[in-house]
Amino acid sequence: MNAITATAADIPETPTRGLWADAWRRVFRNRLALFMSLIVLLYVLVALFVAFGWLANDWDQSVGGSYEPPSTTNMLGTDIFGLSVLRKTLYGTKISMTVALVAALISLAIGVPLGAMAGYFRGIVDEIIVWIYSTLSSIPGLLLVMAFAFVLKDKSLFGQPLRGITVVYLALGLTSWVGICRLIRGEVIKHKQRDYVAAARAYGCPRWRIILLHLIPNVSHLILIDFSLRFVGFIHAEVILSFLGLGVKDEPSWGVMIDDARLELSRDVWWQMAAATAAIFVVSLALNIVSDALRDALDPKLRE
Amino acid sequence: MKTLHTIQLIIICLMGMHAGCGQEASPPSSSPEGLVVRYSTLSSKIRGLDPMDIGDTTSSAIGGNIFDCLYQYHYLKRPYQLIPNLAAAMPTVSEDSLTYTIPIRDDVVFFDDECFKATSGKGRGLTAADFIYAWKRIANIKNVSKNWWIFDGRIVGFDEFREYTKTIKDKADVDYSKPVEGLVALNDHLLQIKLKKPWPQLQFMLAHLPTAPVPHEAVNHYGEEILNHPVGTGPFILEDWKRGSKIILSRNPTFRDERYPSEGEPGDKEAGLLTDAGKRLPLIDRAEFLVIQEDQPRWLKFMAGDLDVAGIPKDSFDKVINTNRQLTPEMLAKGIILTKYQTPLTLWYGINMEDPILGTNLPLRRAMNLALNRKEYIKLFANDRAIPARGILPAMFGDFNPELVSPYINYDPQKAKQLLVEAQRIHGGPLPTITMTMGGTDSTARQIGQYLTRTYKAVGLNFQVEYMDWPTSQDKVKNKSAQIYAMGWYADYPDSENFLLLFYGPNGSPGPNNMNYKNAEFDELFEQMGTMPSSPERKALVQKMEQMVIEDLPCILTSHPIAFALHYNWALNRKPHVFGEGHLKYGNIDVERRHKAKTG
Numbered sequence: 001m002n003a004i005t006a007t008a009a010d011i012p013e014t015p016t017r018g019l020w021a022d023a024w025r026r027v028f029r030n031r032l033a034l035f036m037s038l039i040v041l042l043y044v045l046v047a048l049f050v051a052f053g054w055l056a057n058d059w060d061q062s063v064g065g066s067y068e069p070p071s072t073t074n075m076l077g078t079d080i081f082g083l084s085v086l087r088k089t090l091y092g093t094k095i096s097m098t099v100a101l102v103a104a105l106i107s108l109a110i111g112v113p114l115g116a117m118a119g120y121f122r123g124i125v126d127e128i129i130v131w132i133y134s135t136l137s138s139i140p141g142l143l144l145v146m147a148f149a150f151v152l153k154d155k156s157l158f159g160q161p162l163r164g165i166t167v168v169y170l171a172l173g174l175t176s177w178v179g180i181c182r183l184i185r186g187e188v189i190k191h192k193q194r195d196y197v198a199a200a201r202a203y204g205c206p207r208w209r210i211i212l213l214h215l216i217p218n219v220s221h222l223i224l225i226d227f228s229l230r231f232v233g234f235i236h237a238e239v240i241l242s243f244l245g246l247g248v249k250d251e252p253s254w255g256v257m258i259d260d261a262r263l264e265l266s267r268d269v270w271w272q273m274a275a276a277t278a279a280i281f282v283v284s285l286a287l288n289i290v291s292d293a294l295r296d297a298l299d300p301k302l303r304e
Numbered sequence: 305m306k307t308l309h310t311i312q313l314i315i316i317c318l319m320g321m322h323a324g325c326g327q328e329a330s331p332p333s334s335s336p337e338g339l340v341v342r343y344s345t346l347s348s349k350i351r352g353l354d355p356m357d358i359g360d361t362t363s364s365a366i367g368g369n370i371f372d373c374l375y376q377y378h379y380l381k382r383p384y385q386l387i388p389n390l391a392a393a394m395p396t397v398s399e400d401s402l403t404y405t406i407p408i409r410d411d412v413v414f415f416d417d418e419c420f421k422a423t424s425g426k427g428r429g430l431t432a433a434d435f436i437y438a439w440k441r442i443a444n445i446k447n448v449s450k451n452w453w454i455f456d457g458r459i460v461g462f463d464e465f466r467e468y469t470k471t472i473k474d475k476a477d478v479d480y481s482k483p484v485e486g487l488v489a490l491n492d493h494l495l496q497i498k499l500k501k502p503w504p505q506l507q508f509m510l511a512h513l514p515t516a517p518v519p520h521e522a523v524n525h526y527g528e529e530i531l532n533h534p535v536g537t538g539p540f541i542l543e544d545w546k547r548g549s550k551i552i553l554s555r556n557p558t559f560r561d562e563r564y565p566s567e568g569e570p571g572d573k574e575a576g577l578l579t580d581a582g583k584r585l586p587l588i589d590r591a592e593f594l595v596i597q598e599d600q601p602r603w604l605k606f607m608a609g610d611l612d613v614a615g616i617p618k619d620s621f622d623k624v625i626n627t628n629r630q631l632t633p634e635m636l637a638k639g640i641i642l643t644k645y646q647t648p649l650t651l652w653y654g655i656n657m658e659d660p661i662l663g664t665n666l667p668l669r670r671a672m673n674l675a676l677n678r679k680e681y682i683k684l685f686a687n688d689r690a691i692p693a694r695g696i697l698p699a700m701f702g703d704f705n706p707e708l709v710s711p712y713i714n715y716d717p718q719k720a721k722q723l724l725v726e727a728q729r730i731h732g733g734p735l736p737t738i739t740m741t742m743g744g745t746d747s748t749a750r751q752i753g754q755y756l757t758r759t760y761k762a763v764g765l766n767f768q769v770e771y772m773d774w775p776t777s778q779d780k781v782k783n784k785s786a787q788i789y790a791m792g793w794y795a796d797y798p799d800s801e802n803f804l805l806l807f808y809g810p811n812g813s814p815g816p817n818n819m820n821y822k823n824a825e826f827d828e829l830f831e832q833m834g835t836m837p838s839s840p841e842r843k844a845l846v847q848k849m850e851q852m853v854i855e856d857l858p859c860i861l862t863s864h865p866i867a868f869a870l871h872y873n874w875a876l877n878r879k880p881h882v883f884g885e886g887h888l889k890y891g892n893i894d895v896e897r898r899h900k901a902k903t904g
Contacts, residue, residue: 245745263619
């Protein structure tokens with residue numbers, strides 16, 4: 001029988017800060033990421049202000065003649081109806097941020113539990129879930145989203161007709177959970193072997209409790225990284241769907257603006273295209289840099 | 305009967321591409337094999353090329369060059385004048401106007417096709433029985449032809465034949481040899497039609513593509529595939545058809561001896577339209593149609609000199625046309641010629657009169673007409689290429705009433721607001737949201753929807769637009785579940801009846817009266833008018849009926865479009881022709897001039 005002889009000196013020194021605290025510290029030290037976070041925050045604030053009706057809620061009021069170029073009166077010019085392109089761009093922020101947020105939450109709400117269940121239960125549960133996501137992932141992403149959008153269009157959900165933005169939420173959310181599901185499954189399979197899960201099991205903890213209160217919190221940093229990357233993808237997808245006529249119709253989204261502006265370019269009306277693409281470019285760049293910084297910050301291998 | 309939804313119509317008007325003005329397209333610098341080739345575009349896919357089922361402008365633009373009718377419109381003379389085509393002469397009409405006897409040319413053959421097994425593929429001669437057969441196919445209810453309206457209730461014994469087809473289970477079992485009293489082939493080249501009551505518009509129907517003859521051999525041989533294997537008597541045969549991509553027509557080598565007209569109206573000679581007088585038709589060897597649905601690629605191809613003819617996209621209009629509504633010097637320098645002309649087309653937003661909110665509320669319908677600023681609408685969506693509609697009939701119709709006045713078809717938002725108060729009183733409370741069904745999801749459809757929503761919200765009416773594809777929207781219109789929908793009418797023949805039948809009660813959905821307008825007095829007058837020849841009395845009736853419609857307002861009238869069509873100076877014999885189909889045979893190409901222009 002070997003006595004337990006390890007002393008405190010033999011135990012490797014654990015970091016003095018937790019994962020999250022260390023991550024935030026590293027994000028704050030990355031000045032570029034910080035600046036980009038402020039830009040993202042600005043977009044979020046604009047979206048909130050628009051949602052509460054404090055900003056650009058008069059986007060459907062004419063401010064001048066048809067296709068007036070940018071001027072001191074109308075900074076980004078006007079569209080065919082004399083509507084302010086600036087107000088439309090600001091309003092489009094709300095649409096994009098809302099779509100990205102809701103769609104990301106839907107995809108996480110589906111992908112995380114399924115991945116956790118597949119990883120924890122294995123066996124037939126795992127096989128079924130893997131079969132479903134393998135099938136879905138074998139279909140090109142955009143085609144799948146478009147197919148869902150076509151199917152959902154003009155259908156009803158809880159007695160309410162599905163239109164415009166709701167279709168976009170659902171189409172994106174229902175088709176984009178595969179990545180996070182696969183990721184969580186793999187992590188849960190790994191974590192399942194760890195002592196804290198074995199201890200919970202030994203204490204007679206119910207399985208749902210182990211998944212919800214032990215496993216998922218321990219992989220939450222992956223969820224956050226995935227969420228931030230997914231967010232950008234959904235902004236792009238909303239633009240594409242609206243551009244293709246499968247998305248928002250009655251409100252100015254960036255995709256709708258680009259679709260309108262496409263033909264306007266031939267009459268030298270560039271400002272609507274420029275405004276929408278610039279808005280997309282800036283938020284995409286900012287979100288990508290912030291996501292990268294988060295990934296680095298939450299990677300345990302890079303911990304100091 | 306060519307019905308089109310607003311978006312298509314606007315595009316067609318902008319492109320100047322409805323039947324008659326042609327959609328001819330583009331040639332390379334030299335034609336293959338020394339042939340005279342005309343390169344053209346189509347803005348949408350062809351549904352099929354069976355005359356029985358042709359009902360849209362795109363299919364007609366192709367089918368009209370493959371099939372012939374008994375009569376055709378003179379290419380150059382105006383007003384439009386019917387002349388014999390497959391008929392050897394104009395019909396002999398009995399004194400009671402009930403019996404028409406039509407001699408048929410004896411030099412017409414169907415073009416060679418494998419369906420003619422008895423002659424080893426060689427096309428046989430056309431007979432009177434071929435017309436009867438083709439029309440019986442339309443009557444066969446199992447064929448679900450959309451063109452039965454042409455003959456419905458008109459010919460002695462024909463409705464009974466249709467009833468008979470209802471009793472047959474399989475459409476292949478329908479006995480086409482079953483006699484119809486009113487349709488008799490007196491001999492191989494003499495056709496007799498007996499009518500139930502006088503029908504002056506019969507002559508126009510006999511120039512309408514669905515009445516073209518089809519050989520029974522082709523129908524038996526190809527079955528359902530007859531849609532893709534047209535066998536006709538026309539100037540061109542279908543050489544190649546890549547669905548959704550390209551159609552090639554080539555000269556029919558067995559086409560009868562038909563010549564380019566030797567006379568036209570004053571000015572035609574000076575315009576070079578009689579240069580080819582007396583020459584055998586068709587004048588070109590081949591016509592190639594590319595299917596290009598997007599405006600800009602089509603326009604860019606035209607500007608590159610790859611197309612003979614094009615319309616002007618909305619967003620390129622200001623660069624092409626100056627403030628005097630003429631071509632800019634840059635366009636003139638390229639050898640481009642502009643033709644402007646009126647079309648037999650009226651656009652509107654149909655109101656379902658069976659809708660419980662709109663159908664019973666006249667002040668609401670009037671308010672909706674008053675709230676629409678037609679001038680602004682036309683400026684925004686058609687570059688001012690349309691006349692605001694005051695009535696149903698376009699000005700080119702003989703029965704057009706220049707004095708027609710309605711206090712509700714003008715822009716008066718204040719009055720609209722007042723009428724909405726009255727409308728609310730009738731409704732018994734606040735009006736619910738009115739939903740428009742838009743058969744299109746593209747940028748133009750969305751902008752129109754946005755414009756109408758803003759228009760009605762400005763007068764205090766809650767209005768929303770539901771967007772869907774064209775077939776789905778048509779289903780909603782047909783099953784009467786749409787409240788308001790975009791619609792338009794491009795007349796098939798130069799007679800007011802063609803517009804008024806859209807308001808005739810028994811023609812309700814799924815028939816052409818998709819507004820489901822019912823007015824007993826109107827219906828009575830329509831039936832009375834239908835048997836009258838053109839006369840001042842008939843004109844007075846037509847104008848009275850039109851007045852009734854604009855009083856009841858089962859639609860929101862918008863505009864009568866004006867076509868702006870462009871062509872290069874190497875595309876010859878181009879004269880706007882808005883009725884009938886199959887004018888490709890008159891067109892010619894100056895291949896050398898095109899070659900020089902292309903090679904600099």
